[in-house]
Amino acid sequence: MKQPVDLGNRISLIDLYDLKTPQRTGTYVLHEEELAIIETGPSPSVPYLLKGLEMLHIDPADIRYIIVTHIHLDHAGGVGMLLEKCPNALVVVHPKGKRHLAEPSRLIAGAKAVYGEKFDDLFSPVLPVPEERLIVKEDGDTLKLSDERTLTFLDTPGHANHHFSIYDSFSRGVFTGDTIGVFYPQLLKDGLEYCLPSTSPNQFRPEAMLQSAERLEQLQPERIYFGHFGMLENPRTAFEQLRFxxxxxxxxxxxxxxxxxxxxxxxxxxxxxxxxxxxxxxxxxxxxxxxxxxxxxxxxxxxxxxxxxxxxxxxxxxxxx
Structure with missing residues (x-):
């Protein structure tokens, strides 16, 4: 496993080796007084997440917030398992995602309908999150991690109804989950910054996706942090490719x-x-x-x-x- 990547602005990226594939899904670590991570990946990725934290000399007990952009299992399926190692952490989730993290049976059924017999290898186990450890962030709500860094949560449907994107005041970047698509850093060595939309079932709505993207673009972010995978310092590329x-x-x-x-x-x-x-x-x-x-x-x-x-x-x- 490779050392987590320092992205600058007190942000590290841990490769979760989702699907046993490097540069597929990542966890972002925000090194602040109130230590936070964004995305957990699925449960089979949690050992990689924990190893990444160890490489960063972070005790999981010091994590204050575990934030998930949305509750699809490749982004949030590992929350329940990770939480067992993070006794002082609270989970931050979209209002429409809270009940599904607390009681994930419908989430599991939906993923099984898509992935079939591959479900167990990809996602199992999916553990419930105790309700008292869940925090909902509505559209426009904020979370202060330090005097220099405040996160603002923005309701951004299109990929999923339970999706928010997160504007970071310190890096002037946005954690977009799957809202504006997937970034393929494997192509950077060939000189191509390449993104494609993420239109997975079952709440995909193209009009809402474009409206959410426009809302994020109006923030004039300086960088995009994708759930899949990594940082893009040329946000215009992502928005243009989504529209294309x-x-x-x-x-x-x-x-x-x-x-x-x-x-x-x-x-x-x-x-x-x-x-x-x-x-x-x-x-x-x-x-x-x-x-x-x-x-x-x-x-x-x-x-x-x-x-x-x-x-x-x-x-x-x-x-x-």
Missing amino acids: WLPKFVQAGEKVMVEQANASMQEKAKAVFQALYQEVNAFLQAKNIPETSEAYDIIRLDLHVCSMGIVDYLQKTIEQG
Whole structure:
């Protein structure tokens, strides 16, 4: 396991080796009087998180706040397990996420519907969080970690209804979770800053995603801290790529819904994936990204899940008339 990365501004990034893959999902450590971390990853990543804290010479008992941008299990599934090692920590969550951390049965069922037999390897166990250790932050609420650093919580639906993004006054950056997509740092060595939308089921709404992105862009952040994965110091890239790719994702779905109207949801999602991967692959090839890049495997995995979310969204749109 690699040493946590010092991102400057008293922020460290611990690689959680989610999916046993480096640079996939990360935990941000905010080194302040009130020590805080943002994101835990899934339970199988908690040992990596704890090892990262050890490398930073941090006693888990000193952590005051564990913050999750949203409650999808790849971001927050490990909270219950981590909390057992952090006796003095409180968990900060979106208002619509609180009850699901306290009683995660619906969260588990939803993830099993998406990941099937892979669920246990990816996420198990998902432990409940005691209600008395949960703090809700409404839109616009703040959390002061020191005289120099205050976090502001912003309701940013689109990827999920239980999602907030977090503006950090000290770094003038935003922790965006999945709101404006996934960043692929594997491509930086090839000279490409590359992001794609995250449209996973089952609360994806493209209009809300674009509105949330616009709200964050108006803050004029100097850097973006992605849940997947790492820091981007050119935020304009992320916002422009979201506006470029999101309509293409939806259009690919709409085409499949028309052409394969009688197909199963699984068949439609497979067709959307094939269309999206072909387009993304062509884009990367045009940028001279070698086929040996490890980014391709991660992008394929993401596009499979994104395709399911697109079909789910369009099916609901059809049913609602």
